[in-house]
Amino acid sequence: MTVQDNLEQIKKQITEACLRTDRNPQDIHIVAVTKYVSIERAKEAVEAGVIHIGENRDEGLLAKYEILGNDVQWHFIGTLQSRKVKNIIDKVDYIHSLDRLSLAKEIHIRAHQKVKCFVQVNVSEEDSKHGLHTEEAVSFIRSLEPYTNIEVVGLMTMAPFTEDRELIRNCFRSLKQLQQDVQALNLAYAPCTELSMGMSNDYEIAVEEGATFIRLGTTLVGKEF
Ligand SMILES: *Cc1c(COP(=O)(O)O)cnc(C)c1O
Numbered sequence: 001m002t003v004q005d006n007l008e009q010i011k012k013q014i015t016e017a018c019l020r021t022d023r024n025p026q027d028i029h030i031v032a033v034t035k036y037v038s039i040e041r042a043k044e045a046v047e048a049g050v051i052h053i054g055e056n057r058d059e060g061l062l063a064k065y066e067i068l069g070n071d072v073q074w075h076f077i078g079t080l081q082s083r084k085v086k087n088i089i090d091k092v093d094y095i096h097s098l099d100r101l102s103l104a105k106e107i108h109i110r111a112h113q114k115v116k117c118f119v120q121v122n123v124s125e126e127d128s129k130h131g132l133h134t135e136e137a138v139s140f141i142r143s144l145e146p147y148t149n150i151e152v153v154g155l156m157t158m159a160p161f162t163e164d165r166e167l168i169r170n171c172f173r174s175l176k177q178l179q180q181d182v183q184a185l186n187l188a189y190a191p192c193t194e195l196s197m198g199m200s201n202d203y204e205i206a207v208e209e210g211a212t213f214i215r216l217g218t219t220l221v222g223k224e225f
Pocket of ligand 1: 033035056077078158199201215216217218219
């Protein structure tokens with residue numbers, strides 16, 4: 001399948017999920033996750049109209065950035081080691097995996113301008129996943145105030161690995177609830193208007209539950225390695 005074909009199919013599903021829940025499809029941004037595919041395939045995605053690219057390793061992001069440059073917006077979506085921040089900080093538009101103060105400090109120090117960050121929350125509390133526990137998130141966000149190069153644009157989560165669609169839905173709902181708690185704080189540096197949630201297997205549920213950024217790898221660009 002071409003990326004174009006996949007993208008059309010996905011947009012149709014998004015539109016239907018929006019119709020079911022009275023949302024505007026324009027509020028949902030598709031991040032093409034290209035970590036499993038070549039630069040050529042990433043290029044095909046851009047030619048098909050994708051404007052957001054996500055990578056989870058600094059090497060992968062830098063290799064693709066070299067070719068695609070600033071024609072697209074760059075999203076760092078994986079665990080980010082503090083020592084890698086300096087490699088990517090001038091290239092990325094969004095970091096989806098802010099989950100500790102030491103990382104916030106490093107981003108703050110290395111950045112030359114404000115960086116849009118999602119605070120990653122491990123709503124499902126699976127040990128294998130990174131991110132803050134739900135009940136730690138508000139105090140964590142409060143403690144980001146001194147790091148003035150960080151803007152908390154939203155929250156990010158990964159749903160549990162399960163076939164149980166209701167468990168997945170509950171996870172996304174909890175993130176939405178937490179977003180409302182953060183917004184109620186009225187922090188200038190944490191408008192928290194966005195929700196990064198939903199991947200290939202669960203993006204329709206995520207859209208129904210309020211996602212504004214969905215991160216699609218396999219279903220959009222496929223998996224070559
Ligand atoms: C790999 C990855 C994705 C995309 O996964 P697919 O299931 O292939 O869509 C989304 N988010 C994160 C954080 C990832 O690491």
